[in-house]
Amino acid sequence: MADDGILLNLQLPTSTKQVAVSNSQNLPKGKWTQRLKAKRAALRTVKRQNKTTDNTIDEASKPKRNSRGSNSNGIYVERIRNLKRSSEGGGAGDVGDSYSPANAGSSRLFSSNGQSSTNKSQVISSLFTSSYPISEPTAAPAEVLAEHDPSNAPLVDDTSFKGVGINSTLAHFVQTKLHFEHPTxxxxxxxxxxxxxxxxxxxxxxxxxxxxxxxxxxxxxxxxxxxxxxxxxxxxxxxxxxxxxxxxxxxxxxxxxxxxxxxxxxxxxxxxxxxxxxxxxxxxxxxxxxxxxxxxxxxxxxxxxxxxxxxxxxxxxxxxxxxxxxxxxxxxxxxxxxxxxxxxxxxxxxxxxxxxxxxxxxxxxxxxxxxxxxxxxxxxxxxxxxxxxxTDGDVEPKTGESAEGEVSDNAFSAPDQLHQEFIVVPMKLRMVSLMASVINIIKENPNARIMIFLSCSDSVNFHFSMFTRESDEAAPDSDDEDIKPKGSEEKTSLPSQVLKTYLKLSSPIVHKLHGSLNQPVRKATLAAFAKVASSASVLLCTDVASRGLDLPAISHVIEFDPPFAKEDHLHRVGRTARAGNSGWSTIFVLPGKEEGYVTDVLTPLHKSALVKRECSAVLSSAFGGKLVWQDQATNAQLNVERWILQSETTLQQAKSAFTNHVRAYTTHLSSERDYFSFRELHLGHLAKSFGLRETPTTLGRQNMAAGDDSKKRRGHDQGPDYAKKRMIKAAQMHANVGADEFNLG
Structure with missing residues (x-):
């Protein structure tokens, strides 16, 4: 109480914002822009002075966290450490090792000028949330697959190449050198x-x-x-x-x-x-x-x-x-x-x-x-x-009809002996589900030969780098000069150290093939993949490898990105189950309308119904079984995210893959557009499937890979006719000149 009997009810400022406001009387008079600049300068000064006070965290205010390092809202918070290693050493730690709820709203890693902002916490969305509830896989009885006689196998009767009129010398050569006893x-x-x-x-x-x-x-x-x-x-x-x-x-x-x-x-x-x-x-x-x-x-x-x-x-x-x-x-x-x-x-x-x-x-x-x-x-x-x-008539037969006017069973279908399955995978879980599928296939068949089809060449490059990176070692510092990501185009194949962690076997050899590679690399890649090796082999490719190629002993085809037309699907799965051999194919679809695509479009192309597999069963089988598979899948995802953030080059590669994948998604045929709606894509969750913790701000301008023709690609929204002409032109350039294109390989 003062001497004059007046009670003083004063409150000292406790935050930097209040300090800035209390100093408003010292702001210069004049235009409002000058006062605003002065106010902001004062605020920055107070922040520097009270940095230690502002960063103090009350331990009692921390939210409860579960065993996977997430809070009750399903949000992972991880401090992104300085990319330039300190003298003490050390990289990004485990989930939640530097939890900072005071800065939980900060999620931007790179500033507008592209430089990394250090000492900030980043919000990391969880793979398993209430939006996409994934239950423990149930022990359902094994489904008996329908077996059909091969529809493209050589004949088993007494027919021979000599019997159909081929020169005896040539027929004998086919039998002894190519080992074909009977014609198809x-x-x-x-x-x-x-x-x-x-x-x-x-x-x-x-x-x-x-x-x-x-x-x-x-x-x-x-x-x-x-x-x-x-x-x-x-x-x-x-x-x-x-x-x-x-x-x-x-x-x-x-x-x-x-x-x-x-x-x-x-x-x-x-x-x-x-x-x-x-x-x-x-x-x-x-x-x-x-x-x-x-x-x-x-x-x-x-x-x-x-x-x-x-x-x-x-x-x-x-x-x-x-x-x-x-x-x-x-x-x-x-x-x-x-x-x-x-x-x-x-x-x-x-x-x-x-x-x-x-x-x-x-x-x-x-x-x-x-x-x-x-x-x-x-x-x-x-x-x-x-x-x-x-047909002997002069009239050309109509689509799917024989000479007698009956519908031909061979007009448009997949091989009868092909086993086809589909997995409904939430968008966030696509990356770890792809890892899990490859792991499961190689566990069952250590010499498996797998083809994985993706929508664009940038996505192939990113997944190739992801599979062939060193899983236990940090990436080079972002300040190093002349950094080249693993999987640069002069390397045609590398062992997958990431898969070796979960397989506990010799790591499979990973190859990549798309139309942006030069011709010698494409030729060497096919030659290397065609060799029957003692270990598993994986080929990441675009539709450039879907037509006509007779690669030996392909055991499994994975359509990670759905085909752009049902004809593309037939040619993709046709790389396996050739010449009467058995084969498997798997297609990934998103929950909702894409499931209808399997029922309405793909099922009529197969003699047997497509078998549905649970996403949880795939992940559980690959990542440790009951109770621990969600933790292991989360760790696998976070390892990729940390690896991406350790190099600006790798980050840009992931952004380019995401950007061009979105563009490719919009090129589905108009007749199938109802199943693949761009408007229903959750871009944040899709970015998560490329290891990105936030969605790139611009789809197609600032995040294009070096050397891409970005100006031409910006016209994608100018209508279907423009897109069709551009796609045809890009495909022609790919087939004859080797130019870079984002869709057809």
Missing amino acids: AIQLTAIPPFIATNPRDLFIQAQTGSGKTLAYVLPIIHSLMSCPDKLSRDSGLFAIIIAPTRELANQIYSVLETLVGCCHYIVPGIVIGGERKKSEKARLRKGVNILVSTPGRLADHLDNTEALHLSAVRWVVLDEGDRMTELGFQETITKILSRLERSSRIRTHPIRGLPNRRVTVLCSATLREDVEKLGEQSLSNALHINAGNS
Whole structure:
């Protein structure tokens, strides 16, 4: 009480904000902007002075935490330590080792200028919350899978290649060197009309893995071997085989190289994008009898290589016709066929035993409207052939119909012996569920060969780096110069140290393949993955590896990202269960509408219903079983998140993968857009599946990887027509030039 009897009721400021307000009388007069700047400067000064006081935490105010280091709200709080290691050493600790509720609202790690902000706490959302309740897996009885006879296996009767008319020397070579005792159904049906005296144009339709390549390669070599005139490389070019992708072209050329071992005077050749044109021109000048090519590179040589003469061509094969149309090669094919038509009018010395006219063969696993249009442009009076059926009429059969007008079972389906399953995975759990699936497969089969399909090349790069990183060692300091993430493009394969932690076995070899890699790396990757190794192998890839490739002994296909069309799904799963062998495939879908996609779209493509597996069962089997699997899955997720935050390069790689995955998600066909709605994506949870603790602020401008054509990609929202044209252009560049594209590989 003062002397004058007045009671003083004063309260000292207890926070920095109150101090700043109490000092408001010292602010300069004038414009409000000047007063605001002065007030903020005073606030910063007080904060520096009271830093120790402001950071003091009352132990009694801490919320209760469970065994996994999370509070009652399912939020993990972890202090992100200074990326530059101190002299005492040490990296990011376990969950909650530096809990700071005072700063629980702070979640930004990098400031606007890209520099890391240190000594801040970051909110980390939990994998297992009430939003996505995951219960303990129940011990349900094992489901008996329906077994079906293989639909693409070689015949088991007395039919042989010699019996269908193939040259005895060539048939014996196929039996001894390729170990094919009997032809498949499509080979039995296609070879006789192909080697007839006056063959017609052919449309060959069959399931993936049924032997379409030998169905047209064997008749061509048989006809050349049967010529009375002696042939050599100087005799001319007799056959052209056009494939949509470089990988498929290389595979066809490899088959040709093997088969001509019984007739060395027949010379095959190959010209594809990504190779040196000078070397290809020299090869053409020396002379080839059978040429394998991609459409763009062949059209380029037709315009610029004088040594390429087409007057003697008697066979033109268009392999994977549906893929040709998807990539927008119709105009290029029309140009090539027109050039061949003009060249055929030039009189040359005829080769006895060869057809008098050019025979065109179109091969496709599907028979869509655009494929029929391509057939109308390239075929004349064609014979439609599928396994067990052929048509003799001049009228082109409609989609899915045989000559008699009945629906063909082979028109559009997966191999009967394929075991297909789907896993409904909440968005947050996608990353750990992928790890768990790979771990479970390798546990059951230590020599498993797994293909994992992702939506874009940036996602392939990120997951490759994640799988091949050192799991127990910290990443380099962000201040180090010339940091290169693990999995840089000069490395085609590395062992997975992350999976070894849970497998307790020799680590599997991980490969990656997409269209942004240069041609030598793509070729080396396929060669390395095709080798049958003593340990498990994993190939992370885009749809560039989905068509036509005959990779040996693929035991399992994982569609981590759903296909962009049901045709893509058939080709993806067609990498396994080939030539009568068994195979497994798994597709990841999100809860809700994507489950309807499995029921409405995918189930009709399979003879057996798709088997649903619980996400909890997959995680429990991989991460330690009952009671501990949630902890182990959380630790695996947090290890990836810490690894990403230890390097700015890795962080940008994760952001680019997230950004381009979102873009790819919007490119699903309009007929399937109801199942894949971009508006219903929870971008924060999706970022979690890429190891990001917060969603990138801009989808597609600041977070693009170096070298990407970001300006062109910003036009994605300009309508479906724009997107379609851009996709076709990117795919054409991929198939012939090797440019970077975000969707088709």
